[in-house]
Amino acid sequence: MVELILNGFSNMFGFQSILWMIFGVFWGTIGSSMPGISASVAMALLLPLTWSMEISTALATLAGVWAGSAYGGGIPAILINTPGSPGAAATVMDGYILHQQGKTGKALGVSLFCGTIGGITSVFCILLVVPLSKITLAFGAAEYFGVAIFGLTILSSLSGDNMLKGLISGLFGLLLAATGADVFSGTVRFSMGRSEMVEGFNLIPVMIGLFAVSEMLRQAAYSARWKEVTSKVFSTTMPTLKEMASVTRATIIGTVVGIVVGVMPGAGQTVSAFVAYSEAKRWSKHPEMFGKGSLEGVAAPETANNAVQGGDMVPALALGIPGSNSAAVMMAALMLHGLTPGPMLFEKNAQVVFDLFAGMIMVNFMMVPIGYCVVRMYMKIISVSSPLLIAGVLTLVTVGTFSARSSVFDVGVAFLFGVIGFFLNILGFSPPSVVLGLVLGRILETAFRRALILSDGSWMTFIERPISAVFIILSILVLFYPFMISWWKKRKAGAAEAT
Amino acid sequence: MANWRKIVDIATALLAFVFGIWVWMEARDYEAPLQVDPLGPGFWPQMLACGIMLFSVFLVLNALFRRSQPQETESAPKDAATEEAFSPYRFGGVIFLLLFCILTLQTLGYFITTPLFILGLLLLLGVRSRRAIIICTIGFPLVWGALFQIALGVRLPEGLLSQLFR
Secondary structure (H helix, E strand, O other): OHHHHHHHHHHOOOOHHHHHHHHHHHHHHHHHHHOOOOOOHHHHHHHHHHHHOOHHHHHHHHHHHHHHHHHHHHHHHHHHHHOHHHHHHHOOHHHHHHHHHHOOOOOOOOHHHHHHHHHHHHHHHHHHHHHHHHHHHHHOOHHHHHHHHHHHHHHHHHOOOOHHHHHHHHHHHHHHHHEEEOOOOEEOOOOOOHHHHHOOOOHHHHHHHHHHHHHHHHHHHHHHHHHHHOOOOOOOOOOOOHHHHHHHHHHHHHHHHHHHHHHHOOOOHHHHHHHHHHHHHOOOHHHHHHOOOHHHHHHHHHHHHHHHEEEEEHHHHHHHHOOOOOHHHHHHHHHHOOOOOHHHHHHHOHHHOOOOHHHHHHHHHHHHHHHHHHHHHHHHHHOOOHHHHHHHHHHHHHHHHHHHHOOHHHHHHHHHHHHHHHHHHEEEEOOOOOOOOHHHHHHHHHHHHHHHHHOOOOOHHHOOOOOHHHHHHHHHHHHHHHHHHHHHHHHHHHHHHHO | HHHHHHHHHHHHHHHHHHHHHHHHHHOOOOOOEEEEEEOOOOOHHHHHHHHHHHHHHHHHHHHHOOOOOOHHOOOOOOOOOOOOEEEEEHHHHHHHHHHHHHHHHHHHOOOHHHHHHHHHHHOOOOOOOOHHHHHHHHHHHHHHHHHHHOOOOOOOOOOHHHHOOO
């Protein structure tokens, strides 16, 4: 194995390979910073180009796009409250607030460095593909339901001061996911007679509307803010070593969550980012700072976002099952070059796998200088006055949401949810909870009903299957833990007063 | 201030409750054609609707019986530098422009609708510099259009300019 790894690095250090990897990272970073262009789209656009490349160079180039995309989506999330990709939706919560506090450089720096750490660490999953693939096989419908239920406990972290409003927001998000054609019966639900609603609400326009459009509406409607924003100096100072050390715990949590969620096909970057955010908040020494400009609140989701890559490759390489659209594009590249992903890949073409391993490590390192240059460029762009920024962002939103499905209806959805998001914010509800509900809703309902179909309608299946039972019990504990602690503290305080 | 918050919370909760009732009524009509599916397509939305209605009731009770926080009862000193001035005119204007954009994007096309949208937006938001208006009205649509249409291969709505693009 050591010889294969060393050969991998040797193969990837060719001039042409390095140039293509640099291009891939740059393309991924720029592409994914455009709302509506996700990692898989950016990779798919380059796929035809890779036809003429050597297989290892092709895979490394696409891996560069993937790595760049994971970071690139976080740039507009921090700068203009617009997640460039679904995976950056959790970064918005603290990233944009840090930007408003003038700590732009610190937020972007933490995002870059922690993302790089997460990406490099997760690549080592490829060395453990065979044992990790057993986890993939252990997950059935009931297990996915358990994981999704656990994911919903994040609502308590996203709810801010009002848990009830957060829960209502989450339920609203789950309901949005229930629109469109039902997976099992084909019945079209809540279509309002529109053919565009057969697929239901698309995540990208809803997310862009709730975050970006609502923020631009807020800036347009409140004129006093302009003086505050235009006179503010955006600090480009990178985080200090002490600040990077302070986010170590969040980075470790993000890495572990990203790898574990990545190994489960279909879970994706968005789920891993939100779960990492929630867990980082739970284990943080300063959980009260989350949602108010915490560097940990940026570190955890951005690390998880990048750490998903390695985990995603596990089912793809070991079993031939793409864990995400991006992994599917990687598999397509393999098949374009005559290789079949799956168990036999390690037997017949092991060097290709280790070339990919070396390439993925190199592109994650390349992300640091390239990401830094891209960020400097963006910071010059957003230092314009508020009205110009509002005009630029709303135009970008129009094009970006249209590009997702070439549909003006999606543009309308984005604007509609912009207005909804504006009022949700004023009334104290939680737009991130709506997004989480929309992301988890489809997984939750499909897994729930599939598990019941497979068990002939027996609800005990969720308890009888150990992984599912563990996640459900964990979810109940997590939900009631704050109330138990609060009750215990009150009881202790009461006892102390009595004595 | 505290009373106003309570009224808003109660009104919002009632709105959510009515929304939940609508969802529940709508989902009643979704039947299960497959016998193997014990729940059918209507079960899940109905369950969510019940959840929304339940939490709405809790929200009303919370608003009615919640003890007012000190910051809600004391009037905060007004600071001219930070006082938010909501402009219903600007808000309404932006909504109108967004509607204009959606309704004309397909008919007029991206390269006509977007410059008009940006022009209206900049004038509404008080930008009077001719240079800024010209640069943004022409620049933003061109830059985003070039990036998405040429670099990313997304075909933007052509509208009235469809003959020109052929």
